[in-house]
Amino acid sequence: MKFNRRTFIKRLFIAAASIETFFLIKGSISKTHLEKDKKELFNAGKADSFEKNKPYPFLTGQFFLRRFDDGGFIAMSIKCTHLGCIVQSNIKTGGFNCPCHASQFNRFGEVLSSPATRPLDYFPITIKNGDILVDTSKPTKRKSFSKSQLTYV
Structure with missing residues (x-):
């Protein structure tokens, strides 16, 4: 399988977006969990x-x-x-x-x-x-x- 520059950049962009999405979802879930346990x-x-x-x-x-x-x-x-x-x-x-x-x-x-x-x-x-x-x-x-x-x- 041969990579050209365009394919490499696309896959790099998709990988970076996937990692960022994972951390955004993880952060919002943990914030919700902490806010439920927080006493006011x-x-x-x-x-x-x-x-x-x-x-x-x-x-x-x-x-x-x-x-x-x-x-x-x-x-x-x-x-x-x-x-x-x-x-x-x-x-x-x-x-x-x-x-x-x-x-x-x-x-x-x-x-x-x-x-x-x-x-x-x-x-x-x-x-x-x-x-x-x-x-x-x-x-x-x-x-x-x-x-x-x-x-x-």
Whole structure:
């Protein structure tokens, strides 16, 4: 088999493009894998600065933080589980209302009226040195409220 200059350059170009494509694909796969495991901890502030039974909206973190009578904290997503609209806190009931399709949630984030079919998602909380750190990278779906979803100081 005889190589001329044109064939050699074509094959060299194809080999270089193949190697570059391999490294691009490998890099994007490993970046995606690292980003999935990455925690995004949002510092909500000192635990003792939050009143009981009052929702605190954190729009940049995309959650409501609530402290219950027993001192437990929960961080619930501000997104309605129906179509992702931003829910609003209801001062009268202590729950949440979706302005788009009228879903209502109680103070635990459980559905009171449809079209939403499941409670608001919640985020894991850790408390370090009195600071509330909310992991906004992992919203957790749930079927109902459970005391195990609360975090205590």
